[in-house]
Every structure is written in C-alpha cells, then in structure tokens.
Amino acid sequence: MSGHEGGRTMVEVKDLKLSYGENQILRGVSLTVPEGGILAIIGPSGSGKSTLLRCINLLARPSAGSVRVGSEAVTFDGSKRRILPDRALAAFRSNTGMVFQHFNLFPHMTALENVMEGPVTVRKRPRAEAEAAARALLAKVGLSDKADAYPGKLSGGQKQRVAIARALAIEPSVMMFDEATSALDPELVGEVLAVIRQLSNEGMTMLIVTHEMAFARQIADRIIFMRDGLIVEEGPAQSLIDNPVEESTRSFLAHFKGAGLT
Amino acid sequence: MYDWDFSILWQFRWLLLVGLGVTLLFTLATSLLGLLIGTVVALLRLIPSWFTTAPLLAYVGLFRCTPVLVQLIWFYYALPGLTGIMLTPSLAAGLALSLYGGAFFAEIIRGGIVSIEPGQWDGARALGMRRHEMMRRIILPQAITRMLPALANQGVLQLKNTSLASAVAVPDLLYQSQIITAETYRPLEVYTAVAIIYLVVLFPLTLAVHGLEVWLGRDR
Ligand SMILES: Nc1ncnc2c1ncn2[C@@H]1O[C@H](COP(=O)(O)OP(=O)(O)O)[C@@H](O)[C@H]1O
Numbered sequence A: 001m002s003g004h005e006g007g008r009t010m011v012e013v014k015d016l017k018l019s020y021g022e023n024q025i026l027r028g029v030s031l032t033v034p035e036g037g038i039l040a041i042i043g044p045s046g047s048g049k050s051t052l053l054r055c056i057n058l059l060a061r062p063s064a065g066s067v068r069v070g071s072e073a074v075t076f077d078g079s080k081r082r083i084l085p086d087r088a089l090a091a092f093r094s095n096t097g098m099v100f101q102h103f104n105l106f107p108h109m110t111a112l113e114n115v116m117e118g119p120v121t122v123r124k125r126p127r128a129e130a131e132a133a134a135r136a137l138l139a140k141v142g143l144s145d146k147a148d149a150y151p152g153k154l155s156g157g158q159k160q161r162v163a164i165a166r167a168l169a170i171e172p173s174v175m176m177f178d179e180a181t182s183a184l185d186p187e188l189v190g191e192v193l194a195v196i197r198q199l200s201n202e203g204m205t206m207l208i209v210t211h212e213m214a215f216a217r218q219i220a221d222r223i224i225f226m227r228d229g230l231i232v233e234e235g236p237a238q239s240l241i242d243n244p245v246e247e248s249t250r251s252f253l254a255h256f257k258g259a260g261l262t
Numbered sequence B: 001m002y003d004w005d006f007s008i009l010w011q012f013r014w015l016l017l018v019g020l021g022v023t024l025l026f027t028l029a030t031s032l033l034g035l036l037i038g039t040v041v042a043l044l045r046l047i048p049s050w051f052t053t054a055p056l057l058a059y060v061g062l063f064r065c066t067p068v069l070v071q072l073i074w075f076y077y078a079l080p081g082l083t084g085i086m087l088t089p090s091l092a093a094g095l096a097l098s099l100y101g102g103a104f105f106a107e108i109i110r111g112g113i114v115s116i117e118p119g120q121w122d123g124a125r126a127l128g129m130r131r132h133e134m135m136r137r138i139i140l141p142q143a144i145t146r147m148l149p150a151l152a153n154q155g156v157l158q159l160k161n162t163s164l165a166s167a168v169a170v171p172d173l174l175y176q177s178q179i180i181t182a183e184t185y186r187p188l189e190v191y192t193a194v195a196i197i198y199l200v201v202l203f204p205l206t207l208a209v210h211g212l213e214v215w216l217g218r219d220r
C-alpha cells in the first residue's frame, strides 16, 4: 500500500514538545506524511498519541516545535501569547478532519445536521447545497436511512460513521483518527474500519492512532511506535509489525500477538 | 372567629389590576436586563484572566450575598448622596432587581456552559468553528436546555422579589394592597387575595416551563 509515497509532504511535524505542569508529554516528536500517505501511530496508553494528534490541529498547545499542514505552518515559541488570532486558528483547524474515540457528535442535532454543520457554519455554503453534499456523505458511510436520527438513537458504530462523515464534510486535506474504534463493541468495529479503508482507496492522507494492529499493518504505509512522549521506532508498516527492531516495540506488540490480533 | 369578607375588594379591582400590571412589567424588564447582564458576565468569566475575573466575582458576590431589600433601599437613598444621581423609585428598584437577578443568572449560565462536556468543544473546534460560532451553534443550545429549570426558578423568584420594590413606593401589586389595607382595615382579605393572584400567575408559568423542558428533551 505504499503507492502514494513520494508526493509532496502534506503533514510535517518538527521537534514537538509539550508539558502539562511538570509532566513532559511530548519530548521532541518529528514526523512527515506525504500527500495520500497513511501513517499509523501505535503505543501504550499515556504515551502521548492523542496529544500529538491534538497538536496537529491546535487543540493542544505545544511549547516548542512546529506543525505544517498543507501550505499552512505554525511555529511554537513557548510564549503565553495566543498561537493565532481566532479566525486564523479556526481556518488552520479546518484543514484537518478529526475523528474522536468518543465521537463527540452534537446531541442536539440530527445526523444530517451534524454533517451539515461544518459546511454551513464554517465554509458558509448555502443550506441546500450543504444538505445535498451531507446526504451523499451519509450514503457513503452507509447511513442514508439515519439522516433524521439524533445521535442518542444510534449505535456506537453508526455514531462513529456519522462523525467520519461530519469530518469529511469540511473537505479537509488530512483526516486524523484517534482510536476511532476503541469505544465500540467488537462486532461494530468492522463497519468503521471499512469506511476508513474506503478512504484509503480514495487516496486520503491520514494519521491513524489505533490499537488494531492487523488493520494498521494492512492499511498504513508507515507506522510509528511511541512511548513516553518519544518516537521509539518508525518504519514501513509490515516490517515494523513483523520485525520490530527495538525491544520495547517488541514487548508492546507481544501483547497483541498473544491475543492473536495480528 | 374572624369574619372573612372578600366582597370589599371588588371596588379596588382596578387598583389591583394596575398593580399586577406593574409587577409583571417589572418582572419582565428586570428579568430581561438581568439575563443580559448574566449572559455577558458568564461569557466574560470564561476568559482565564484575573483582570476580568476579579471584578466579576466581586459583583456577583456583592449582589448574591446581600439582601435585595437592602440593595433596593441603597440604590434609592444612598446613591444620590454618593454620586449626586437621583433615581426615580422605579429606576432605582429596576436597577437593583436587574443587578441582583443578573448575579444569579450569571452563575446559572456559567454553570450551564461549563457543564458541557469537553468533547463538544473539541468537536466544534476541530471543525474549524470560531469562538462565537461554537458558542451560538454548539455550546449555548445544549447549555440552555440544562439551565432552563434553574433559569425558570430564578424568574419565579424575580417575580416575587418585585414585591420588595413597594418599599421605595413603586406601585406594584403589594404596594397597592398596602394602600387598600390602609383604607379598608382588611389586611387578611387583601393579602390573601394578593397571594392568590401571585399563585394564579406563577403556577401555570411553572407548568409551561416544565412542558418546554419535556419538549426540548424530546427525541434525544
Ligand atoms: N489536558 C491534560 N492535562 C494534563 N495531563 C494531560 C492532559 N491530557 C493528557 N494528559 C496526560 O498526558 C499523557 C499522554 O496522554 P495522551 O496523549 O492522551 O496519551 P495516549 O493517547 O497515548 O493514551 C497522559 O499521562 C495524560 O494523563
């Protein structure tokens, strides 16, 4: 699956550092993702994977380093001033689509309204146009019949597919998935992974934090293994899973091999 | 045995009606102004800076922790002496009741806003929403549903508190009943009637609010 590599760099993270109080959460993380590339990030809980994704769309604020998405870049200098003015901050965030572990759908809106929210409020599209596009996206994730349902009436897998459609609706240049299937019942994981797989076939640039090792090995071009806020090992997906070099990568993966998941 | 006689009230029906009108008008005006003050204070309180937080905390503390009757009298009698600004009774009472209500509304609204899960803020920000868009589209609509019982409760208190404006001679329902009492020497009938009028206005209102809550919570 490495056919997309070699294009221009879509995401570039340089020497990212972040602390919460005394705790150093990210201790100098660098990575690049080419256009159309898929990077999976694995590692034990608490290693800083979510924080890393949240830095890339500026939901979290690093103290040092830089982030570039497409043609827009931000450098962090550790000062207390705001990173960007509100308008520029929002514009930067709309370059990425983010899918959260706990969906974060808007409960007071139907599935359709959730998907229309970005196009209408952020992209200022006319409602009729936004609705047509949102219905097409719901069809794409297999939820045409749930357009008028409120999130509270949907299963976990359906919620996450609406969340993916909502993120896609703003036409981001990069999609980020933060343990998109970790909160799902096992029998619902497949329907969400199928949607992500479909996006990979369409050439979407993606960063995927996941505990689904078999899926990561199959779909990603490269995989990063993180521990304690550092990248311990990075490599092509299959070789990192099948033949990890570092001892800590090996012992982490052993948990999954033991459970027969790869 | 006391000999109840409500019939004497009939000749004062217009006075009571006017009093009720003043009470309702006062409630409406001070609730709306209080809500406006409360919303502004609540939104400003979200700014993580002591330059804004400290004066707002002082305002909320001052008005929440002193009796509203004292505030009313203070605005009417003490303010002119201190600032030279002479307020009419209605203006003094309106200002005091609005600021008093505003302090409570501010806490209710702030509580409603911060009760919205961090994931909702994340979801809105990740879509690229600006602050005001996130507030208007995502946070406030959910917060208002949660705040509604407390806001309605404060509205009920606000209506009953307007009776204190009679202390500075605002001709509200209670003030009129004092006048009627002075003429008829029938305080039990007068105040019983006034209590019934408050009840008749407020009870359906609380039912309506309950209905609204149910309606807002539908389908979720
Ligand atoms: N807002 C925060 N405040 C303080 N500590 C945090 C915050 N967010 C995350 N952390 C801490 O940062 C560390 C890394 O968290 P996270 O990025 O969520 O790891 P992962 O996603 O790999 O499980 C954890 O120890 C967590 O407790």
Ligand SMILES: [Mg+2]
Binding pocket: A049, A050, A051, A178, A179
């Ligand atoms: Mg995480």
